[in-house]
Amino acid sequence: MGYQFNALPAKPILAVRESYASGGKNSDSKVKTFNPVYGSRDQYYGRMNITSWSNLDDREIALFFSPVKDFKLELNYHLFYIPATTDASLLSTIKLQPGKHHLGYEFNIYASYHAGNRLQMVGVFGYFWAGDVQSINGARAKNSSWFALQANYRIDGVRIGKNKQIN
Secondary structure (H helix, E strand, O other), X not given: OEEEOOOOOOOOEEEEEEEEEOOOOOOOOOOOOOOOOOOOXXXXXXXXXXXXXXXXXXXXXXXXXXXXXXXXXXXXXXXXXXXXXXXXXXXXXXXXXXXXXXXXXXXXXXXXXXXXXXXXXXXXXXXXXXXXXXXXXXXXXXXXXXXXXXXXXXXXXXXXXXXXOOO
């Protein structure tokens, strides 16, 4: 659910979203965990790829705006919970404390700038605060960060990301 503030500069969009996918035990003989067809990750469930749309309750607040022509920003904050924690692990090493469901929080900044029709520059930053995560190899779970820069160049001259949605 979201709302666009058309009367404000940059016409920001504020959205509140929740994604929920069921979970089950890894040791069950019958799979009870929602399994996305194409393994959707990244953009929708935090840019750091700690989660995917499987055994996940993702509560998100997002802000989209375009402060100047051809420059778009997206800020989002995720609250991650794991519905079925018994025998569940993420990235093969992350397990929650017994009886706990809070995986952690993630904050992301995504920026995109079109320098003409052929060149798009993208920058992404993400920070994850660990929640009720068990110790890994005897050490307390640490927070983590992620940063990326990308340049997309189109040789055919068709504008990259023509649609109005932030990509």
